[in-house]
Amino acid sequence: MYNRHHSHRKTLFGKDILILPFVFCAVIYIICALVIIPSSSSWLSLASIFFSDHKKDFSAEYTNIFVPVEDESAPAAPSIKQESSTEQRKQQTVNLSGLTFPSYEDQFGELTIEDCQIKAKLFFGDSRLVLSNGVGIYSGSAIPGYGRTILVAGHNNTYFNGLKYARKGQIIRIRTNYGNYQYEITDLQIKDKNDRSAYELSAESESLVLYTCYPFDDPGLTPDRYFVYAKPVSGPVIDKTR
C-alpha cells in the first residue's frame, strides 16, 4: 500500500506536466520564426529605421554653449575697415581639436549689426526652434573661421527685420564660443529662393551670407529672398590640421 501511494505522489507533477508547456511555448516560437525568417531582413531593416539607441528629446529648449571669448587683439571697428588682409587673420588660429563644435540647434554665438539694430542669438542649424529664438547657420554650410561659406538665415519680421537698413561697408560682428569675428558687407541682392547662384557652399574661401524673406513688413510668405554678402575682416582661422 505504501509503495503504491508513494509511486502516485512521485508522478502527480511528472516531468511532462512541468516541462511540456515550456517545450510547447518554444516550439510555437520556432514555428513563428520559421514563418518570419524569409522576410526577416526587411523587417529588421525597417525596425532599425524606426528605433534609435536613445530616447528622443522633445523639449522645446535649446542648448546654449556660448561663452563669450575676450579678444584683446581684435581692433576697433573703424580700423578694421582699413585693414582686412588674410595675412593678418592667419596670425590668430584656433585648433580644430580644441574647439567645442556646436550640435544641431545649439546656440554657440551672437550676431550683431549695430547699423541695422540687429542683435540676435546665433545657432547651428535653421529649424523652426532656431528661427523662433534667433538666427541660424544652415548646417550644410560652415561655421565662422572654417574658410568656407557661412549661410545664416533669419525671419524678416523678427531678428532679421533690420536687414532692410543694411548697406555696403557696414560691419557684422559674430561672437562665438571660440572666437570673435568681424565681416564687412560687400553686396546686397534680391533673388528667388530656388536660385542656386545666390551662394556657393563649396567655395574655398570664407564669406558670410545672411538671408531673409523679401519684401520686409509684408504679410504672408514670399518666394523672394534678400541676400546680404560680407567678406571676413578679422577673427581667428580654424586650423584644420590640429
Next chain:
Amino acid sequence: MSEQSSVTPVMQTEVHGHLHHHRKHSKIKPVLYAFLAFMLALVLFLLSVCAVLYCTVFSKSFMIRTMRSIDYYSMVREELESQMVSLVDAGGFDKDFAKEFVESYDIKRAVNDYIAAFYSGGNTLVDTSTFKRQLNDAINSYMNQHRLTANKHTKEHIAYFVDEATEIYVEQMSIPFFSAFANYITHTKTILNMLTVFLAASAVVLSAIIFFTNPFKHRRCRYLFIGVSGAFWAVLVIPVIALLSGKIGLVNIATHSLYQLFVSYFNGLFCYFFLCAGVLFVLSVILLLLYIKYYRRALGR
C-alpha cells in the same frame, strides 16, 4: 505514464500478458495526447493574438480611448500652435494671431474625422478644406483689424502663407503609415474575423477530442492543462520581451504627440496580451486543481 507507475509489482506478476498489451498502447497514447495538447496550445496562442489584434489594431474605439487617455488633442493643438507661431514670425503677422486661430480651430473633431476615415477604409488624406477656410477668414479679419490693404502681390504672399500653414496642418494631423494601411483595414478585418471563428472552433474541437476520448478524468485535465499553460507562456512572452527590451520608448517619431500616442498604443496592446495571458493562467490553474483533485480521487480508489 502515471498509470503505468501506479501498477504494483503484485499486479504485474499476476496479469503480465495483459499489462504488456496495455504498455504497447500507452506508448502511443501519451504522444498522441501530447500532440493534441500542443495543437491546442498553438491554436489558443493564435486565437489570443487574433483577439488582441481585433480589440486593438482593428478597433477604432481603442485608438480613440488611447488618444483620450494621453490627451492627444491638446498635444496636437500645442504643437500646431508652436509651428504656426514660427510660420507667423516668417509671415509678418502678430504672434497672437496664430494662438487665437489654433485656439478657435476644432482639433478634436478633425482628428476624430481622420481616424474614422481610416477605420472605415476610406480616404485617409487629411481634409484641409475647413482649416483653409477658417485660416483665410482669420487672415481677412486680421487685415481689416490692422487696416492693411491687399494688393495683387500681397494676395499671392498670403496664398503662399496659407499653403505653407496647410502643409504644417497636414503634417501635424497625419499618423505615419495610416494612408498605406487604410485600404487593407476593412479587408483584413473580415479575414481576421473568419480566422478568429475558425481558431475558436478548432480550440473547442481539440478540447473535446482530448476530453471525450480519454477515459480518465485526471488525464483529461492534465493534457488540457498542458495545452492551456503552453499557450499561456507563449502569450506572456510577447509583452514581457517587448517591455523588457524597452524598444518601444526608443521609437523615432518626429513629434511628441505621435511619440506619446505610439508608446501608449503599444502599452495598451501589451495590456491586452497580459489580459489574454491572465485568462489562460486562470484556466490553467482551474485545470491544474481539477487534475490534482481527480488524481487524488483516482489514487483513493
